[in-house]
Amino acid sequence: MAGKRPRVGIEQRRREILEAALKEFSHKGLHGGSTVSIAKDLEISHPNLFRVFPTKRELFIAVLEEAFATVERQMLMAGESAEDRPLETMAEAWGALMGQRELMLILLQGYAASEDPVIRDLMHRWTQETFERVEAIPNVDTDMAHDFFSAGMLYMVAASMDLPARAAHDAWAERFLASGA
Template sequence: MVRMSAEERRESVIRAAISEFALGGYHGTSTEAIAKRVGVSQPYLFRLFKNKRELFLAAAQRCLEETPRALADALEVGSDVTPKEAMAAAYMGLIDDREQLLMQMQTYVAVASAEAAGDHEFGDAIRAAWAEIWDQAHVALGGARDTADFAGCGMLICVLVALGFPRDHRVWSGLNMAELDAVRR
């Protein structure tokens, strides 16, 4: 049996946390379920992360880190599509991962819930990561209006995918999905 390093175990806990939090949200997911999924004890889990909040934020950060990385990769590839098309196709690739999509949505809900309860610090790291995505799109697209349109379409796509609307449903009609699918190929 090969023994994992502490860093490898930490990574496996973050991946398990994403899976569990994606389905149950922050309040509906127990650290016991995460520990069980990884095959560690809760006390070991709390040696890696001091509390559930720290673990959730690590999982949320991981999801949010993947977006700017995917967008940057899409922009680096020389192609005949616009930066907006390249980034949109990259984003569609990310949200094809249902756990990634649901974790992203659960992150927004957790921050909103914390804010409503008076905990304004909880969302600081999430807002910073989201602002990085905004800034990256803004630089690539060159304007606030184009950036807002891009982010707005991205959020609409998240909602439509999360709700399970098939791509041929009328609610997708304002989005050029055929164009995005062609760019992704």
């Protein structure tokens, strides 16, 4: 039994599956991502993966929800607790999140998978809640929230193309990223 993996608890297994699924789904999307590949990467059986997440859609949604929680913890809560310059605080946090390219990609994959009504409703709800939380920050009006959200979406697309890494060697990428800062 030399090749057998040690048993782990369900919470640890869930975390491992979510991490592997983020890698798979962020690059290949809901329909292109493979639960077989995720199980293989983790060296677990396909049925064991489905014991934790009964469907591929449920796994994809769980990955999105983890991404939403990361954005909330690292960006929204920082802006909401900032005593002054909350939008700048959130912009700096979003800039740091852009360094997590797979996070940016999974958010885009969520929007891309919105032909599925369950995922569309999830993305709609998250987008609405995020926008309304930005809008509710003291001294931030609807126009400011809109501009902030729009710029964030643009930079999310830039991060998905890996423009921050290219900016050092690509003058247009540097100008593009600097134009909204």
